[in-house]
Amino acid sequence: MAKSLELDTEQSALPKHDLIFEDINQEKSPPLSLTFVPAIMDIKESWDKSSTSLQIPRQVENHYRTHITDTSFLIKHPLPNSIIVQSNQSRAGNRSSVTPTNKEGRKLDVLVCHLYLVASFVIRVSNYQATMGAYHRLWNKILPILQTTPEDVRTAALNIHLEAITLAKQQHLAAHHIADAASKSLVSSITLRQHAWVRSSRIMNDARTCIEELPFDGAGLFNEKTDYVMENLHKIHKTARLYAIQQPRVKSWADAFGEDLYYIVTKYSGSLLLQKKYKDVEPTLKIKEVDGLELVKKFSEEMESMLRRKVEAVERLVEAAEDADLYHEFNSSLEFDYYNAVLINEKDENDNYVELGNEFVLEPNEHFNNLLVNTTYSDIQLPTNVYNKDPAILNGVYMSEALNPIFVDNFERDPTLTWQYFGSSTGFFRLYPGIKWTPDENGVLSFDCRNRGWYIQAATSPKDIVIIVDISGSMKGLRLTIAKHTVVTILDTLGENDFVNIIAYNDYVHYVESCFKGILVQADRDNREHFKQLVDELQAKGVGTVNKALTEAFRILMEFRSAGQGGLCNQAIMLITDGAMEDYKYVFEKFNWPDRKVRVFTYLIGREVSFAQNVKWIACNNKGYYTQISTLADVQENVMEYLHVLSRPMVINHDHDIIWTEAYMDSALFASQAQSLLLMTTVAMPVFSKKNETRSHGILLGVVGSDVPLRELLKLAPRYKLGVHGYAFLNTNNGYILSHPDLRPLYKEGKKLKPKPNYNSVDLSEVEWEDLDETLRTAMINGETGYLSMDVKVPVDKGKRVLFLTNDYFYTDISGTPFSLGVVLSRGHGEYILLGNTSVEEGLHDLLQPDITLANEWIYCITDIDPGHRKLSQLEAVIRFLTGEEADLECDEELVQEVLFDAVVTAPMEAYWTTLALNMSDETEGGVEMAFMGTRAGLIRSSLYVGSEKVSNRKFLSSDKESIFTMDHFPLWYRRAAEYPSGSFIYSFSFEEASGGMPEAVTVSTSVTVTVGGKTGIAAVFHPPEIKGSVKAG
Template sequence: KYKDVEPTLKIKEVDGLELVKKFSEQMESMLHRKVEAVERLVEAAEDADLNHEYNSSLEFDYYNSFLINDKDENDNYVELGDEFVLEPNEHFNNLLVNTTYSDIQLPTNVYNKDPDILNGVYMSEALNPIFVDNFERDPTLTWQYFGSSTGFFRLYPGIKWLPDENGVISFDCRNRGWYIQAATSPKDIVIIVDVSGSMKGLRMTIAKHTIITILDTLGENDFVNIIAYNDYVHFIEPCFKGILVQADRDNREHFKQLVDELQAKGVGTVNKALTESFKILREVRENAGQGGLCNQAIMLITDGAVEDYEAVFEKYNWPDRKVRVFTYLIGREVTFAPKVKWIACNNKGYYTQISTLADVQENVMEYLHVLSRPMVINHDHDIIWTEAYMDSALFASQAQSLLLMTTVAMPVFSKKNETRSHGILLGVVGSDVPLRELLKLAPRYKLGVHGYAFLNTNNGYILSHPDLRPLYKEGKKLKPKPNYNSVDLSEVEWEDQDEILRTAMINGETGYLSMDVKVPVDKGKRVLFLTNDYFFTDISGTPFSLGVVLSRGHGEYILLGNTSVEEGLHDLLQPDLSLANEWIYCITDIDPDHRKLSQLEAVIRFLTGEEPDLECDEELVQEVLFDAVVTAPMEAYWTTLALNMSMETEAGVEMAFMGTRAGLMRSALYVGSEKISNR
């Protein structure tokens, strides 16, 4: 059969650079649609705030996601828990959702009838029609949300929020990476903690919790160090003496362990610690390319016995005040409050007193609002993209499959004239983008055997890669590995010894290189020695780069068959044929009417014109038609073999099958299906 069609065949050489650029443009276009959706929400939120007049006695019922559909003993809906229609939706992992309305989540420690909350929720009702309109314009959108600086979280589509095993809702949108990154620019932080004898007991516990909470507000674009002081100054990690380190997950976890070991003793002298901090920050400022290159701050955590500090500020920070100083007074003692407050107020910072562990979270978050003020006053609506993450906290109690995703987020500012100069951040708007949706735009069939695509960030971390295995099994449960989202490109492409590929991709360059690689197959039982060509480029408008790998001898050429639809359809309809259901021949997961179709059914309906609005990959469909025609004689061949086969000579043969590069599979049973051994 192949000989019959050979004259019509074309063999096309794959241009890897052209391929990676084409994929990148498609990804840029998809991600740009997400950005446009978020921009519409930001505009709607700022306009709604501009037209809303604060009312301290406002009474307003809203859908509280924890209380919806709950009834009291008299079978009446509880307050804030009215009827809220929820239906399973395949697009949202079969969760029960309401696609016509958003609802409101609040952490347990935020009062749901607080006037600030009521006014914010009332104002943000204006986002509902925008959520729905965005989803209609771009049906590939997933979760859209508004996280308010007052603590409420408006989520679309609306869901029923379930508490954790202790009956508590601990999720606070203001602690999430996407909120913090959008609310502030990159920052260099030195945390100074008082470990003198007066800090013993509860004060030390509160101080440690405060440091850990500050560390949790930092991300990949921030730089940090921690200095402890009593009679002398010491960096809690001696290897990091005199420098700032990237606040990635590994460094943050390392710092947390060291903080936990701190002990209080001796007498506190703050001026040496301040001097050391200002020197580090000045060095980072003066050496371009180091640090976050934006905000700089010192966090001073003490119980208040501070002296001899004024001369340090005069020498290192005044009059420009390039470094903000935030002070956290630990304990109930107020004697030293004026001094500690003076330090913050004279260095463009913020003073707060923390007397219990419950106060820590709320008081630490205040520094973010101060650091966001320059952005607010300048109205810098920076678009941020997060590193890959699995928000298991968001739907821990729901049947959410753990998907790697990135979030696009933007800050929302007050545009009111009377508060504009104060720089008021209203919150952050965001939307999630599952990374698997992005990689659908770089289909495997175009990359040949052993070919693959991968994504990484401008910090060198992997967003998506076939060798990134972020989950492990604990009993029957799948859980994320501790550092799943800070795996460096050099850890998976380890043949890149000189980091040529890594450096080029971090810098957003376009180019290619070749490497000899060892590829394990059959679950590590065998190793292949291959030469891989790496093609890479940036995805414009994002901090991401895309890489495409083609294996020599496998992904260099494409066979283009020229088969008529009539001939191909005839052979596609044979009962022994199937298509790889995980491949995307036609898009069936957006239109609800198409979701019930298998990929083979979708292809047939597309070719017969039954579903003209189906969107299909015509190049892949053409390849499948060609493969169906060329492999059609196998059915007759296998039947002849089966008829001539004697039980003695061919004992043990149960099934014959073949697969093609276009995902087509043909099979023939040699025994009854009940006798298949499933080996």
């Protein structure tokens, strides 16, 4: 059979790399995978070869070729110089973009040649399979002859026949698979290469253009879907040809529209006129380069001075409270009527004031956001669970009456003060100015001053706490519920300066959060909430072994103390259990005695007293405190006791540490307060008993404090000094934002605004996210002074647009506080400040024009100190200051001078706009609504070209915060125009105001710049006429 196939004689003529014929010639066919991989590698070689014509030996080519007469379906392989290359040569001018280059064409030729050779292999394999039929016919003729031969000869012949058939099938099948795989791989290679070329060329566009320009619709030439598309294209082009619409004509329309639009916005804005006016006064102008480091240091000093005044006010309250207690003798039978904040002005059915509810005059006060307050007296608030006539309460309230004149005196000395208060350790809260408190819908007043962050931070020092909770089987049911509530209450007494971990124990010890094994973590809001969730999932089972848990707790605290980590002050273990039976004395001897550096507080859960003595012994022998908690109502009072114990060293040493809290919104206290005063920080100090007989006991009387609205603090970093995109921000020593333009603490739920859960624990890196290496964050945490630069992306227009800026960050600490101040100036506009000069008489005349307004959130003059000034707008205050009507007004003279200068230079705009309005044609330019402009000093001029009732957006320039100057930012139209060359108009659409998804008006803006000594500054931004239905300008 092998001889009839002539494999041996023809194999010698084949190239060495012909794997297919090598496989066929082998006695045993190798596995398919072994031949498939070399075949693929052979194909890859041809792909990677340099692009040269494939050299095919004539002998091999003749060997593989099958004549057309023999195999009608086999196509001869093309010559190396294929049709693709020929077409490429005929269009040499477009070679790089229309067809493959000669090099690419030759590569395709190589692959196609290989493909046809493989097809030849497939035919030959088929031919060999066909010869097997002749072999079978021959064998069938030989078979009767074999029946006459001896049995051993017949058996040998049959075995040879069977082996031959088996080998032939294996070899033919392997050869067929190899050829098939090689052909498919080559086809894929060719297809991919052609596809890659097609995508990178313009042949698709050329083909589409050719099809679209067909004089007929192409129906019937393609499939149904293509026919439908072709028909529509044909109709479009037919219509276009009908009206002779051509690309040059459309372009001319666009150019004409652009020219008309430019003419309208230029004419009705008057930007060219104003540019000329500023050009005329350029010789009198100065452009000063801003020194960012000097600026941030100056702001920091002013803020430190302001905050120092708040500290002094608190210190006066502390002194008065301690002196009042010193001379007060406790009277258990004292009767004293005080103003109860819940009961004031309340009457009974006989129209008589109820007990503790006498008449208390309340009046709206602008300084306190128009809340009803009494600025001559304070009143008392108590939580519902505190009896308002308890002797301890009555004595404390009577003693603290001495604070009333100090409250009033502080407010007179510093009219920028807001709320002042004294929180007593017995539970009452004295607040100035006095207000009316309202219980919730259930008649409960849950506010307890002793639970507030400012009280806890002032009453104690930073602390490292390990909470150990018993989850053995005996803790099931109500006991476990009380234990969980106790853990949660302890967590609520911790702050950002504290460190904590929680260990649960039964038969073995485990951390409630396995990721925190062996360490303490900062007790910030996120970690506390995470712990609360994990504690809630605890289940009671097994037997409790407290020794192992205590050992683990001591080990953690000892390692942190040795490493200089954690709070570096107080360390304590909180043991929450229903009993302790085993011998635990050796644990304390090993880890805590005799120095007793770690206090141990124990909370016995349940009404049983069997193990009370043991649990009490643990606390008393480790400088702690023991308490028994029988019900959920007992938890709050009993947990708070540990704070008094931790405060004893401070009390004994009379360490009046000043604390500043993180930013917070006390919604429980000021539910009706406006957002502008919601975000605040508190300065607080502890109040101690100075009596000789109690001094050694370390008795904490309470905490006094005062709130500082953060907006008041940022007023000391004037907006006009920071440039178009600049801003100031405050950071705490824990890396959390105190104030930042991108800090959005509220979210909307229905129609109500509510604080976000983690609004006061937003890290600086979450807002200034380009600070990838946390260089800025680290420097500010460490209280360093310096600067750095970053390329930033600034979202504007509620996140719909982004500005790409290079910002310079300048930072320093605020002395006497844990805060750092950062000032951001943008490269370009933020580097320079424009200074003009004019006479008061000339400027005042132009400032009185009716089309002028000033940024009312900017501080041109301080109007919130004198009650007689609080109703004045900033423009009115400036005018009264300049005319001398209010000689005691304190104003920013530099900013007022810039306003006067801008008023003089921009004065011609009023007459210009008025003339245009009088001569305006409704037919040609009736869509123009309004023109206005703003300067870097916050001055805005505006003019209406239509009646006010026809203006599309009536909130524009009034209540729309994005379109006016605010404490946080320049108007959006100002910021966007500032990033484009002077004279370029920026068009904006406001879809929110539109109906049916279409904008009602187009807002256009352009900048006006001034160049002095090679330095360029923005003098003003025009918002050319707002154009309804077509264009809006400003």
